[in-house]
Amino acid sequence: MLKLYHAEPVANSLKALISFKEKALPFESVYVDLHKFEQHDPAFVAINPEGQVPVLIHDGAVITHTSVIAEYLEDAFPDATSLRPSDALGKARMRYWTKFCDEHVMSYVSMHGWHRMITVLARSIDGGEFEKLMERIPLHEQREKWRTARSGFSPADLANATRKIEVAVDKAEKQLAETPWLAGNQYTLADINFFAIGGMSLERLFPEMNVAKRAPRLTEWVARVSARPGVQAAFAMPNRTNPALRTFTGEAR
Amino acid sequence: MLKLYHAEPVANSLKALISFKEKALPFESVYVDLHKFEQHDPAFVAINPEGQVPVLIHDGAVITHTSVIAEYLEDAFPDATSLRPSDALGKARMRYWTKFCDEHVMSYVSMHGWHRMITVLARSIDGGEFEKLMERIPLHEQREKWRTARSGFSPADLANATRKIEVAVDKAEKQLAETPWLAGNQYTLADINFFAIGGMSLERLFPEMNVAKRAPRLTEWVARVSARPGVQAAFAMPNRTNPALRTFTGEAR
Numbered sequence: 001m002l003k004l005y006h007a008e009p010v011a012n013s014l015k016a017l018i019s020f021k022e023k024a025l026p027f028e029s030v031y032v033d034l035h036k037f038e039q040h041d042p043a044f045v046a047i048n049p050e051g052q053v054p055v056l057i058h059d060g061a062v063i064t065h066t067s068v069i070a071e072y073l074e075d076a077f078p079d080a081t082s083l084r085p086s087d088a089l090g091k092a093r094m095r096y097w098t099k100f101c102d103e104h105v106m107s108y109v110s111m112h113g114w115h116r117m118i119t120v121l122a123r124s125i126d127g128g129e130f131e132k133l134m135e136r137i138p139l140h141e142q143r144e145k146w147r148t149a150r151s152g153f154s155p156a157d158l159a160n161a162t163r164k165i166e167v168a169v170d171k172a173e174k175q176l177a178e179t180p181w182l183a184g185n186q187y188t189l190a191d192i193n194f195f196a197i198g199g200m201s202l203e204r205l206f207p208e209m210n211v212a213k214r215a216p217r218l219t220e221w222v223a224r225v226s227a228r229p230g231v232q233a234a235f236a237m238p239n240r241t242n243p244a245l246r247t248f249t250g251e252a253r
Numbered sequence: 254m255l256k257l258y259h260a261e262p263v264a265n266s267l268k269a270l271i272s273f274k275e276k277a278l279p280f281e282s283v284y285v286d287l288h289k290f291e292q293h294d295p296a297f298v299a300i301n302p303e304g305q306v307p308v309l310i311h312d313g314a315v316i317t318h319t320s321v322i323a324e325y326l327e328d329a330f331p332d333a334t335s336l337r338p339s340d341a342l343g344k345a346r347m348r349y350w351t352k353f354c355d356e357h358v359m360s361y362v363s364m365h366g367w368h369r370m371i372t373v374l375a376r377s378i379d380g381g382e383f384e385k386l387m388e389r390i391p392l393h394e395q396r397e398k399w400r401t402a403r404s405g406f407s408p409a410d411l412a413n414a415t416r417k418i419e420v421a422v423d424k425a426e427k428q429l430a431e432t433p434w435l436a437g438n439q440y441t442l443a444d445i446n447f448f449a450i451g452g453m454s455l456e457r458l459f460p461e462m463n464v465a466k467r468a469p470r471l472t473e474w475v476a477r478v479s480a481r482p483g484v485q486a487a488f489a490m491p492n493r494t495n496p497a498l499r500t501f502t503g504e505a506r
Binding site: 095096167 | 311314316317318320321322323325328329340341342344345348349352355394412418420
């Protein structure tokens with residue numbers, strides 16, 4: 001009934017997996033091997049024309065983009081554990097944060113992850129082979145990201161990304177001084193979003209940011225989210241990443 | 254009970270106003286004069302620290318960002334005319350499109366609008382006065398946008414924005430070949446979003462795109478959305494823009 005195409009329990013795939021585990025929804029897991037560029041295979045692009053994971057299939061309907069998938073699970077399974085406030089204002093607070101994460105955090109943490117991991121990977125591929133791989137990528141923005149990763153992200157862009165992440169860290173810290181969770185008194189999709197797309201690995205990805213000192217409440221929040229059984233269950237999903245390339249989760253830098 | 258701070262019925266302010274008019278929700282209208290930079294006044298920034306319109310106040314709670322405001326009105330007034338599908342899959346289809354508009358259309362149409370309007374305006378302000386105005390803008394991104402508008406958007410950035418808009422036009426056209434509205438069989442927040450942030454003025458802003466020929470279904474859809482009494486009521490809200498500067502709505506280029 002529910003089928004999820006996903007990669008390692010990291011970033012957007014982790015974000016989707018946490019929702020499933022927190023809600024205790026059974027699903028068929030289909031691993032998409034990003035190391036083999038399976039997300040650009042014609043068979044996969046036939047399912048998601050954007051060539052990106054994760055993808056949810058429910059009773060034949062295809063749903064993409066993790067923030068959309070997450071709200072879909074809330075709407076489609078109202079009897080499962082709720083990760084969304086029941087009141088209108090709580091929902092608005094949650095959506096303010098999920099939108100902030102989607103638009104002002106995700107791609108900036110991702111740039112640093114790619115800078116450390118994908119640049120190495122992209123440069124290890126022979127030029128002709130690399131161009132063939134690029135031709136298979138449906139989204140213009142993803143092709144550009146790969147090419148930039150190969151040539152190298154500019155210091156100015158990396159510095160701007162760091163600045164964006166610092167703004168997000170300070171914003172979350174300020175919010176957590178007022179409420180126990182990002183959207184208020186309840187653990188919601190906002191927490192899952194911020195955690196999965198970078199909040200969980202700030203210390204390891206950006207030691208120079210000194211997050212423990214700069215944002216003690218956020219650091220405590222990371223521990224609180226990490227300890228949740230649903231989050232642990234998501235982390236326990238298979239991770240086939242070459243350990244030497246695990247920069248995003250922080251094992252390598 | 255409901256108070257909306259907004260500017261002219263254009264772009265994001267229009268997007269919020271259409272929801273109110275379609276849902277026939279009475280509200281107190283508070284006009285924020287962008288020509289006088291009232292959105293950066295300390296009194297306004299005390300309400301919305303981001304210094305941007307529109308802002309909704311409902312029973313004392315402050316709600317910002319039009320896509321969040323729009324869903325809030327759906328949640329808070331379930332008995333008013335619905336602009337959101339009632340089923341989970343319909344909601345997901347709607348949110349796929351609202352997210353696409355927010356992330357891949359809005360700022361690109363906006364860049365062309367600013368290129369034609371704000372560059373003229375920003376250059377008419379004396380350098381010292383301009384820097385004083387910049388100091389009042391809370392969001393880094395908005396300050397950068399103003400500075401770039403003054404120095405001039407680069408041809409490469411403008412060309413990329415045009416490309417993004419062409420992708421959006423073709424994507425909407427393809428969708429409208431399958432369903433009468435962007436998210437399916439019902440007029441939703443997705444239609445309002447795409448219409449308000451640029452769909453309505455494609456012909457006038459980008460005549461070289463030849464939208465009528467390139468996207469006949471989208472052109473018919475623009476006429477259909479425009480003709481709605483709720484949309485007409487939103488357009489009838491006061492518009493104090495200097496007619497010579499009405500590039501975004503297309504009166505001037």
